[in-house]
Amino acid sequence: MFTEARLYSPVTRTGDGDVTVHLSEEHPGVRDPEYRARRNAIAALALEYVPGAALPRIDYTEDEQRVWRTVSVELARKHRRYACTDILDAAARLALPTARIPQLDEVSAALAPLTGFRYVPAAGLVPLREFFGSFAERTFHSTQYIRHHSAPLYTPEPDAVHEIVGHATQLACPRFAAVYETAGAAVARLRTDAALKFLADVFWFSMEFGVVRERGEIRCYGAGLLSSYGEIEEFRGAELRPLDVRAMGTATYDITHYQPVLYCAESVTHLEDVVGEFFATIDDETPARMRARPVSPRPAAAARPRGSA
Template identity: 60%
Template sequence: MFEEGQLYAPVTADEDGKARVHLADDHPGAKDDEYRRRRDEIAAPALAWRPGDPVPRVEYTDTENRIWETVCRELAPKHERLAIRGYLEGKEALALPTDHVPQLDEVSAGLGPLSGFRLHPAAGLVPLDVFYGSLADGVFHSTQYLRHASQPLYTPEPDILHEVVGHCNLLANPAIAEVKRRAGEAARRCETPEGLQYVADVFWFTIEFGVMYEGGELRAYGAGLLSSYGEIEEFRGADIRPVDFHQMATLAYDISHYQPVLFACDGMGELTDRVGGFFAEFDDETPARLAREAARV
């Protein structure tokens, strides 16, 4: 199981209301004062934002646009070779710019007619219940900052490239968007932290790091794989297992390394029907029931 807080640099507000992003000492931008200032600058409007407000716009710098362009250029041929058709179809339909960072409201305008999803700004970590529950309403919380320019093909935390290139191209596919919506409904039904964590862990091994057999080949559909320049090339070497929700929710794993164990759907039908069905039927009693079933095997 994972703690989502580890994925994001903490964001706090000073007494005067100024946002502070607390980067880990080993973050590529930790010793770059200008990068730290920029992260604070981007986080502040998102931290102050409330539903109903206009989504904050970020005037991205030439450096930030070059990072976006570099990652899009380098990922494109990998997607063609290694991503599922459903992702490629969503990517084509959404038609994100590849030469500059899009604004969140522009991405929302593209997603609306395709799946009904829209983006809300996130300064950093969004509480589990809010992040997953919002999916039920067709809302995806997205960061707006970019990774450090010294390592454009690596980020230790989810940035706008992960959120938009990884997740939003998936959300442009109505069938996959519906699975995410069902995950949100499952989270909304949870009355215990344990139940919510179970949903989050299954989400991790499906929507974040899921793979799928398609046309006799193993392909990626997880946003974490699809937005990672390095890991997308390595996932076929992982320990590939069939979908098993109890294993997904109880397997210990390290989010700071490439995932050594992945779970493969047998085609899009297993994702939409079986994974989607799991989320559609999930309640707080599900973990105990699946544990009993696993013990009998």
């Protein structure tokens, strides 16, 4: 099952107010004191944010801007080849800058006339209930840090590239934004951790790693694929299974590897009908009902290490 804490570097704050982002030993920036200080400072701004206040603006360094330029250009090329039409149309309407990292207030301003979503800052991990629940108010919690400049096409954790190139592009599409909002509305009905976890896992295999058939090809729409320089090249080699919310909500998977199994919609309408309807009807008893249904055994697919994201 998906373990949310593994996605982000833990952030702690002392009684004196000092904020520390605890990078793993494998993180490209772990031995760069300047990068670590930047991460701490950016996290501190997010922790100080008060809802309704002006969003914190980050004075990005030239190294950080160079990373954005490199990744933006490369991902735009891959989107033209691999992303579905709804994503390409949304990206054109959103028109993210490629020469510099957009501030969160700029992303919100660009999304407002398209779907009404807005961004707020996050230091790192946001609890599931708060993260998904905010979708009902068309709010998305986003990190603002950027991956280490030594590895511009790799990140071990979600950064501004993932949050903006991946999720904001999705959220610029009214159809995908409506699925987010429906998932958010579901959270208000759910009281049990099991039901919330089931919802999160279905979201993982749809809005994070979703693929769709389009004109005889497999195309991607999931934010995790749209923001991954490496995995967007590899997803067509995954084992494709039909949309099945029972399987998606009960699957065991490893977020540190490319996903070896993906659930493919026959169209965006099919996604809306299956996943959108699931989010619209899930309740606390749904996981037990789903697990009680028989499922055909399938051979396990081999996972490949996540080389870039």
